[in-house]
Amino acid sequence: MKKAKLIIGVYILFITQPRFLLRAVVNSGIGEETYAPRNVLEGREDSGTLADGIEEMEECFFDTLEKLFVKSGVSPAEIDVLVVNVSMLSPAPSLCSRIVRRFAMREDVRAFNLSGMGCSASLISVNLVENMFRCRRNMFAIVVTSESIAPFWYSGNDKSMMLANCLFRSGGCSILLTNRDNLSSKSIMKLKCSERTHLGANDEAFTCCMQKEDDNGRLGFYLSKTLPRAASRAFAENLKNLAPRILPFRQIVEHLARTCFHTLLTKTSIFKKAMEGRVINFKSGVDHFCLHPGGSALIEGIKKNLGLNEYDVEPSKMTLSRFGNTSASSIWYVLGYMEAKKRLKKGDRVLMVSLGAGFKCNSCLWEVMRDLGIDNNDTIWKGFIDDYPPRGNTINPYLKNLGWLCQENPPQFKSIK
Known part of the structure; x- marks a missing residue:
């Protein structure tokens, strides 16, 4: 992840919709030291590619996992379950496969690649691991969680889709989980x-927050005015x-x-x-x-x-x-x-x-x-x-x-x- 200050993002958006975007950023509570993908910082936000998205994810994954293995003393070969959750990007081979290949994990590792789960995907991954632990003892599991922004920066003028550019930033982490009783003294949380x-069965809740194209065919992430009501429910x-x-x-x-x-x-x-x-x-x-x-x-x-x-x-x-x-x-x-x-x-x-x-x-x-x-x-x-x-x-x-x-x-x- 390139660590550089993101003052606003792309100034062209502020030229087209200055007051709306300024109000959105000011009221969002976001500061000026957040992180963004390389292509956004380089001014290529309207031409992000699949390669940009994969590079963005691999920077996060490989850095956090290497630090996790060093800190915990657990080797990649000991991992029994790997869960990766990135909502917007789902390439083939999967992001899970890229991690398995990079760290030479075992052939029988149980790998899960979750997409489209949104901001709540991390706890869904934890719940998935929790259910796996109920079936088998003495396991190690890793949850890798992030989001890809690089190929999906919205460059149109639809206000409901421009909000995502104001709110979302780059970041990610890796979490090690285990159900080994002999490691309870080393665990930090249970x-x-x-x-x-x-x-999802409710129409309003289903459509209030979704990826789609605007009237001009530009892909973006739509945030409806009914989002607060769906979130409250x-x-x-x-x-x-x-x-x-x-x-x-x-x-x-x-x-x-x-x-x-x-x-x-x-x-x-x-x-x-x-x-x-x-x-x-x-x-x-x-x-x-x-x-x-x-x-x-x-x-x-x-x-x-x-x-x-x-x-x-x-x-x-x-x-x-x-x-x-x-x-x-x-x-x-x-x-x-x-x-x-x-x-x-x-x-x-x-x-x-x-x-x-x-x-x-x-x-x-x-x-x-x-x-x-x-x-x-x-x-x-x-x-x-x-x-x-x-x-x-x-x-x-x-x-x-x-x-x-x-x-x-x-x-x-x-x-x-």
């Missing part, structure tokens, strides 16, 4: 449970099924009693007003919330629905600012922030929540096996974790540098002969 919700359905599995029994009983009381007595306006705004207290069963940083509006919505405070959503907001929305890998950047800030202590419970096209909401609960963050040089946030959250009054860099685009009569570009 999966307690997972929950998957899929609203998927999120509510997921938590409804997850809550009984992660909350203390007392909290569940209190919620059921309150619900019954509300049903019986809300006909009286006094009681109705008293019951407004009451939500399940997930903090009684969860210590940390690892939320998908899909955008500032999404984070604020989850914050309100779960009754969280700024401390709870700080990791997601800071991840969005520093790295942008890196699709399915985003939640692992959020987890890395918690580790770098030394928030994760032995016995803590971490709730991961991700949402993605389909429309899907997936979640899982982890238990921290030992204190984490002792060595900040071992996280993706090394070198700049102390700069987050920013102190004092900060000025949005996009508004500061490009605010002139929103003027009534912005300066005109002149050709140079």
Whole structure:
């Protein structure tokens, strides 16, 4: 991954739709140090090729996997299950095959290549490994998660499809999982449970977030105005099924009693007003919330629905600012922030929540096996974790540098002969 500042991306888009794009970027919560594919940084965003996409993925895969094998002491030949999730790019041979070939993995490795799963693909991969572990003991599994942007940068003028250029950035990671009992003392987290919700049968949910061509035949990623409503519904359905599995029994009983009381007595306006705004207290069963940083509006919505405070959503907001929305890998950047800030202590419970096209909401609960963050040089946030959250009054860099685009009569570009 080429590490270079992406100030805005492609300025030609700001020339055609300046006010709309500036508002979108300013309100997104994304900073100016996010990463982009090489072809975008080189000005070839409208001519990305399959080779650009494969190069983008291999840079991420090979770098993270090499570091993972060195850090864990596990060799590629010991891997029993390999799961790769990249939604937009699905070449042949598969991305899985490229990893197997590069690291000379065993011939009997169980390889899965997931595509089209959107931002929630990472936890789908974890759930797949979880089910594999139930069938066989003493296994090693690797989940590789990323997203390809290089061949899919939208260069048209459809506002609903231009938003993806503002929100999505390059990133990825690799995760090692095992069910070997003798390695429990070396593990950093233990999966307690997972929950998957899929609203694909609903027309509105299915079409709110999808890859398609615009009226001029330009391929892009469409984000509908109904996306927040579909996300809220998927999120509510997921938590409804997850809550009984992660909350203390007392909290569940209190919620059921309150619900019954509300049903019986809300006909009286006094009681109705008293019951407004009451939500399940997930903090009684969860210590940390690892939320998908899909955008500032999404984070604020989850914050309100779960009754969280700024401390709870700080990791997601800071991840969005520093790295942008890196699709399915985003939640692992959020987890890395918690580790770098030394928030994760032995016995803590971490709730991961991700949402993605389909429309899907997936979640899982982890238990921290030992204190984490002792060595900040071992996280993706090394070198700049102390700069987050920013102190004092900060000025949005996009508004500061490009605010002139929103003027009534912005300066005109002149050709140079």
